[in-house]
Amino acid sequence: MHNVINTIKDMAGFEHKEIMELLGESVSDMAPVxxxxxxxxxIKRLAKRLTxxxxxxxxxxxxxxxxxxxxxxxxxxxxxxPIFLQKLLEEDEExxxxxxxxxxxxxxxxxxxxxxxxxxIFDILDELRCIEIDYLKSLRDGxxxxxxxxxxxxxxxxxxxxxxxIGLIHIANRGKLIANSELGSAAVSISDKTEISGLGKEFxxxxxx
Numbered sequence: 001m002h003n004v005i006n007t008i009k010d011m012a013g014f015e016h017k018e019i020m021e022l023l024g025e026s027v028s029d030m031a032p033v034x035x036x037x038x039x040x041x042x043i044k045r046l047a048k049r050l051t052x053x054x055x056x057x058x059x060x061x062x063x064x065x066x067x068x069x070x071x072x073x074x075x076x077x078x079x080x081x082p083i084f085l086q087k088l089l090e091e092d093e094e095x096x097x098x099x100x101x102x103x104x105x106x107x108x109x110x111x112x113x114x115x116x117x118x119x120x121i122f123d124i125l126d127e128l129r130c131i132e133i134d135y136l137k138s139l140r141d142g143x144x145x146x147x148x149x150x151x152x153x154x155x156x157x158x159x160x161x162x163x164x165x166i167g168l169i170h171i172a173n174r175g176k177l178i179a180n181s182e183l184g185s186a187a188v189s190i191s192d193k194t195e196i197s198g199l200g201k202e203f204x205x206x207x208x209x
Contacts, residue, residue, distance in 0.1 A: 102208040139196040168200035
């Protein structure tokens with residue numbers, strides 16, 4: 001077990017003496033040790049990401065400093081900042097950090113947005129991978145989807161089904177219910193091509209893509 005732990009520490013870039021400090025006198029329970037290693041990895045990743053987005057953080061700070069809305073300032077301090085740090089700490093895909101930063105910047109800059117909207121946007125963002133966001137953008141822009149990595153027809157089908165399940169696109173030849181509240185009726189509309197939904201456009205607009 002010690003060899004495995006030391007190997008993980010080596011891969012994570014920690015010194016050997018640190019593992020001994022974590023192990024302490026007892027070696028019977030390795031779960032706390034592994035938890036400490038994971039925590040240290042995340043903290044180092046957070047520190048790196050904070051350095052990368054330092055200029056954006058400074059812009060956010062400057063915007064807050066001239067905001068006369070005290071309620072907004074309190075909201076940012078008590079809600080936005082903690083969730084921002086959490087996203088920087090937990091996000092798996094490095095490329096998605098810019099979407100997190102863009103969303104926070106927009107929330108800070110626009111008084112009309114509330115924390116409920118930000119939570120929903122982050123809920124959607126948590127569900128998506130960068131390749132899926134790129135596919136969504138290609139539908140919005142009417143461009144051919146050219147992913148950085150090769151994507152088979154099965155992968156594209158998976159992406160489309162996932163985006164449709166979240167409500168971000170309408171897939172070609174699948175019926176969608178259209179309600180008319182004034183007439184008190186509903187009809188089924190079938191698109192002849194896969195297209196981005198209103199929610200999809202709103203999501204991309206929020207993350208400034």
